Amino acid sequence: MEKLLGFLPPMGWNSWNTFTWEISDKLIMEIADAMVETGLKDAGYEYVVIDDCWSEKQRDENGCLVPDHYKFPGGIEPVAEYVHSKGLKFGIYSCAGTHTCAGHPGSFEHEFKDAETFAKWGVDYLKYDYCYKPLQVPGEILYKRMSTALRNCGRDILFSACNWGNDNVYKWIRESGAHMFRSTGDIQDSWQSIKNLALSQMGNECYGGNFCHNDIDMLVVGMNGSSNNEYINGSGDDQFANKDGKGLGGCTDIEYKTHFALWAIMNSPLIIGCDIRKMSPCAKEILTNKDIIAINQDIECRGPYRISQWNNPENIFSLVKPLANGDFAIGMFNFGDANAEMSLQLWDIGLSAAAGVGVEMYDCHKHEVEGQYFERYVTTIAPHDCRMFRAKVIKK
Numbered sequence: 370m371e372k373l374l375g376f377l378p379p380m381g382w383n384s385w386n387t388f389t390w391e392i393s394d395k396l397i398m399e400i401a402d403a404m405v406e407t408g409l410k411d412a413g414y415e416y417v418v419i420d421d422c423w424s425e426k427q428r429d430e431n432g433c434l435v436p437d438h439y440k441f442p443g444g445i446e447p448v449a450e451y452v453h454s455k456g457l458k459f460g461i462y463s464c465a466g467t468h469t470c471a472g473h474p475g476s477f478e479h480e481f482k483d484a485e486t487f488a489k490w491g492v493d494y495l496k497y498d499y500c501y502k503p504l505q506v507p508g509e510i511l512y513k514r515m516s517t518a519l520r521n522c523g524r525d526i527l528f529s530a531c532n533w534g535n536d537n538v539y540k541w542i543r544e545s546g547a548h549m550f551r552s553t554g555d556i557q558d559s560w561q562s563i564k565n566l567a568l569s570q571m572g573n574e575c576y577g578g579n580f581c582h583n584d585i586d587m588l589v590v591g592m593n594g595s596s597n598n599e600y601i602n603g604s605g606d607d608q609f610a611n612k613d614g615k616g617l618g619g620c621t622d623i624e625y626k627t628h629f630a631l632w633a634i635m636n637s638p639l640i641i642g643c644d645i646r647k648m649s650p651c652a653k654e655i656l657t658n659k660d661i662i663a664i665n666q667d668i669e670c671r672g673p674y675r676i677s678q679w680n681n682p683e684n685i686f687s688l689v690k691p692l693a694n695g696d697f698a699i700g701m702f703n704f705g706d707a708n709a710e711m712s713l714q715l716w717d718i719g720l721s722a723a724a725g726v727g728v729e730m731y732d733c734h735k736h737e738v739e740g741q742y743f744e745r746y747v748t749t750i751a752p753h754d755c756r757m758f759r760a761k762v763i764k765k
């Protein structure tokens with residue numbers, strides 16, 4: 370089947386989390402190489418996206434965006450071509466306001482011209498931000514406008530809206546034509562941030578779905594405090610700032626594992642933010658886990674529901690997502706700071722032990738069947754850790 374644009378949560382890489390303004394044609398081409406060499410492409414990652422700071426501060430005399438002469442001396446086209454030559458897709462960034470968040474020209478009142486420029490350059494994906502939006506213009510109309518421009522520019526361009534969950538975006542984003550929408554503020558490379566962003570979207574599952582995915586923000590898996598940006602490294606976040614006020618940055622491998630499992634089961638686009646040229650073996654294992662990616666890429670795109678543990682409902686809970694073949698994806702999470710025993714009552718996911726119906730639990734991290742269970746499944750989970758299963762319904 371021909372792949373339909375935006376049907377499933379997009380997967381790829383974006384320059385912002387690690388590199389912010391320090392981007393160049395060389396970096397993007399090396400990232401494209403690494404996507405292939407590390408096996409990320411084979412795992413399903415497809416888009417290589419340049420975020421903010423790629424353009425000059427002024428448009429040219431015809432009102433066209435101009436690539437930064439130092440960072441992209443040959444322009445954007447050859448970079449897109451190189452990315453395409455690796456069998457990958459190429460993405461770029463603009464903004465619904467007059468300026469991007471970093472102060473470069475935004476696409477306000479230039480939507481149709483910019484869409485044409487992007488199509489000419491070979492762009493396949495546009496991230497569209499929300500800074501410097503004229504206050505009297507509703508964001509809704511600006512996303513509808515750019516969506517219309519992209520849908521009629523002569524090239525398939527995936528539209529990634531980024532208004533941070535403002536202005537009741539859930540109510541109008543699907544009808545705008547956007548393929549994904551950022552529902553959160555910017556992620557930081559800290560456990561606190563991962564936790565906050567995930568919790569903020571529990572209860573919003575009904576708004577995502579095929580062709581319009583709830584984007585909880587780009588992944589920080591594997592960054593280990595390596596962003597060139599102190600905010601992303603977690604400074605300003607008291608809990609993570611050290612004595613000098615500088616962010617400690619980074620998470621443990623267990624926290625990155627839980628981060629990836631959360632984003633996957635919550636159907637977020639999976640957009641990597643670390644420097645994949647120097648990924649640790651552990652980061653690579655997390656990001657290429659085919660059983661977890663399959664849960665994220667399930668064709669029906671149903672959001673999960675939450676079942677909280679009765680004796681610690683804030684911190685200990687399961688997310689349960691029905692899959693197209695009748696299985697369930699079950700993520701069991703411990704957001705607390707102590708070991709937790711956790712019991713999932715199978716009655717809560719629609720099974721009846723009296724009818725002899727139970728589950729066979731396949732562990733998506735160990736890649737093996739753990740066993741068959743009726744009535745309930747019990748496990749102990751370390752602080753900030755998770756277990757992720759594919760559960761097949763069985764009869765006694």
Ligand code: GLA
Nearest residue numbers: 385420421470471498531555
């Ligand atoms: C906003 C977005 C980020 C990133 C920056 C770039 O903060 O939310 O994801 O694109 O702008 O300036």
